[in-house]
Amino acid sequence: MDKEKNAAITIAPHGGRLVHRVLVGDEREEARVRARELKQIALNARTLSDLELLAVGAFSPLEGFMGNKDYEGVVHGMRLSSGIPWTLPVTLAVSAEEGRELREGEDMALLDSSGEVVGLLSLEEKFGYDKKEEARNVYKTDEERHPGVWYLYQRGEILLGGKITLIQRLNSLNGFGKYKLDPAATRETFRQREWRTVVGFQTRNPIHRSHEYIQKCALELMDGLLIHPLVGKTKLDDIPSDVRLRCYEVLVEHYFPKEHVLLSVFPGAMRYAGPREAVFHAIVRKNYGCTHFIVGRDAAGFGGYYGPYDAWELFGQFGREELGITPLFFAESFYCRKCGAVASEKTCPHEKTERLALSGTRVRELLKDGEQLPPEFTRPEVGEVLGEWSRGG
Numbered sequence: 001m002d003k004e005k006n007a008a009i010t011i012a013p014h015g016g017r018l019v020h021r022v023l024v025g026d027e028r029e030e031a032r033v034r035a036r037e038l039k040q041i042a043l044n045a046r047t048l049s050d051l052e053l054l055a056v057g058a059f060s061p062l063e064g065f066m067g068n069k070d071y072e073g074v075v076h077g078m079r080l081s082s083g084i085p086w087t088l089p090v091t092l093a094v095s096a097e098e099g100r101e102l103r104e105g106e107d108m109a110l111l112d113s114s115g116e117v118v119g120l121l122s123l124e125e126k127f128g129y130d131k132k133e134e135a136r137n138v139y140k141t142d143e144e145r146h147p148g149v150w151y152l153y154q155r156g157e158i159l160l161g162g163k164i165t166l167i168q169r170l171n172s173l174n175g176f177g178k179y180k181l182d183p184a185a186t187r188e189t190f191r192q193r194e195w196r197t198v199v200g201f202q203t204r205n206p207i208h209r210s211h212e213y214i215q216k217c218a219l220e221l222m223d224g225l226l227i228h229p230l231v232g233k234t235k236l237d238d239i240p241s242d243v244r245l246r247c248y249e250v251l252v253e254h255y256f257p258k259e260h261v262l263l264s265v266f267p268g269a270m271r272y273a274g275p276r277e278a279v280f281h282a283i284v285r286k287n288y289g290c291t292h293f294i295v296g297r298d299a300a301g302f303g304g305y306y307g308p309y310d311a312w313e314l315f316g317q318f319g320r321e322e323l324g325i326t327p328l329f330f331a332e333s334f335y336c337r338k339c340g341a342v343a344s345e346k347t348c349p350h351e352k353t354e355r356l357a358l359s360g361t362r363v364r365e366l367l368k369d370g371e372q373l374p375p376e377f378t379r380p381e382v383g384e385v386l387g388e389w390s391r392g393g
Contacts, residue, residue, distance in 0.1 A: 010187050010198075010289040011324060015061025015084055018183055018287065022055045022166045031167050035109035035117040039102060041094060041160070042111045043118070045233040046151070046269040048170060050090055051110060051119050053268055053284075055166030056182040060287045065092040067161030068127045075137045078276065078317075085322050086283070087276040087314075088138065092121070092160045099126055099158030110164070117167055124162040131155070139273055141305055148272045148302075170267065176231065179245065181264040186226065187289035189262055195224035199292040199328060200285035202300075204230045204238060204270055206247040206386060208363055208378045212255065213342040214330040218294055221328075225261045226290055227252070233269040239367075241265070243389045250381040264288075274299070274306035275314035279323070282315075286325040295327045335376040 013019075023031050043051060053059050061084060066074065069081035071089055078087045094102070102108065102123060110119040135142040135149045144150045181189070190198055199218045203211065207227075219225045227248055231241035245265065252261055268284070271277050277300035282293040299311040315327045333344045334355040348355070356376050366373055367390040373383040 010190050011286055011291045013057065013060045013183070013287045014283050014324065015082075017060065018057040018187075019054070019060040019063050020057055020184070021063060021164060022169075028167055031120060031165065032117060034107075035120060035167070038107055038109040038120070040109045040111055041092070041098070041121065042113070042115075043092075044113075047092055048112055048118065049232040049267050049269050050092075051164055052166060052170050054090070054164055055119070056184070058183055058266075058268070058284055058287050059090060060183075062086075062090055064121065064124075064163035065161055066090055066159075067125050068159075071127075071129065071159065071161070075134050078279075085279070085318050088271060088273060088280045089134065093155040094158050094160060095156040096158055098156065099160075102126060102160065108160075112168075112170075118170075119164055119166045119168070121160065121164050122162045123160055126158050126160050128157060129159055138276055139305070146272065146302060146305060176245065176265050179263060179265045180267065183288045186262065186264055190224065190289045193224060193259075193262075195222075197222045197292060198224045198226055198290045199294060200226045200228055200282075200288065200290035201294045202228060202230065202266070202281045202285070204244075206239060206244050206363060206378065206382055207251055208382075209335060209342045209376065210333045212251065212379075213333050213344075214294060214296060216256075217330070218292070218328050219257075219260060222292060223260065225256075226285065226288065227261060227263045228266045228285060228288070230268055230270055231265045232267050238270075239386070239389070243385065246385050247382045250385060251379060254381055255379060270300075272300060272302040274301045275311040278311035279314055279318070282323065282325050282327060286323070290325060292326045292328050294330060296330050337376075 054062055054064060066089060071091060073079050073081050074086050074089050078085060080086045104123055104125055106123050108121040108123055109117050110121055112118050131152050132142045135152055139146055139148050142149060144153060199222045201215055215225055229244055229248060248263055252258060252263055278295055285293050295311055297308045298306060312329050331344060333342055334357050335342050336348045336350055337354045338350045339348055363377060367386055373386060
């Protein structure tokens with residue numbers, strides 16, 4: 001295949017252009033020196049990951065933290081001020097006291113938890129916001145029991161909007177090595193492998209048998225599968241990202257056609273925003289080059305706050321050409337004792353009493369209780385990795 005034809009295989013980024021705001025070489029060193037004279041803003045784990053994802057284009061067309069018009073448009077209408085669909089706010093908050101010291105039109109140095117300069121913010125505007133209003137619109141609840149709402153309530157009272165530039169990549173993800181691929185890199189891989197259709201799979205859990213089933217069903221229709229686990233900030237009871245990555249490695253090694261699978265990590269933070277986050281995850285995978293995206297039951301949900309198929313309904317509120325990525329909806333699958341395999345309502349003829357429901361929540365419960373994961377739940381190799389971790393090995 002010639003180069004020109006090959007270059008046209010992957011889907012266009014959201015908004016038409018892949019944003020790139022990473023400084024290198026002399027520009028990077030000049031910015032690092034200049035940052036010493038600037039006012040400083042400390043970032044937490046989520047805003048650090050947002051900074052990097054903005055810079056590498058994962059959040060295209062955003063070039064920085066949202067200003068007021070984009071923020072209001074997203075919170076109330078799930079669209080940027082330009083009209084482009086976007087479902088979650090990407091914002092930077094500071095306290096009212098900090099906000100009083102900052103001036104619009106100035107550049108700010110962005111720091112990580114160690115005090116190292118990681119980026120710059122060109123402050124275009126600062127504005128107040130209603131936390132409860134954001135919670136009710138984005139998370140459909142204002143209860144602090146919801147981890148996304150709890151995080152929102154801990155934030156400062158002033159939001160800072162403006163373009164960013166990245167000076168230093170996140171050290172916290174250095175251990176992922178070859179699996180940390182930016183959108184430009186995944187797109188290049190798809191081009192090299194001549195994949196015209198690529199389905200993305202978002203996960204924050206080890207892949208159990210039900211996940212494997214729907215991935216393989218989707219892969220039958222596609223040239224390639226991007227297994228794209230989220231490895232940024234999650235709830236404290238979630239299984240650590242390095243342990244999950246090892247589970248993905250052994251699963252791909254033993255049970256997937258490796259020539260049709262790409263394993264890469266997504267260094268984003270989990271919001272647990274249910275339907276809105278499911279659409280957000282699809283848009284982000286579009287920026288990574290996916291043409292299709294798997295949407296299962298209660299996608300990105302938490303604690304029964306969302307209906308099992310609310311995300312499916314929300315996808316239906318956007319025109320296919322608006323999102324530009326095609327969702328693939330998969331209903332609940334289960335292990336059927338009589339079939340001796342994972343199946344779905346359409347493929348299993350047996351009674352419900354023969355069915356064993358599979359879920360990441362149940363996997364975590366079994367591990368917490370020190371129980372061995374049955375082969376109906378997960379592959380033996382994955383169970384061995386998780387068992388070793390749960391025993392402190």
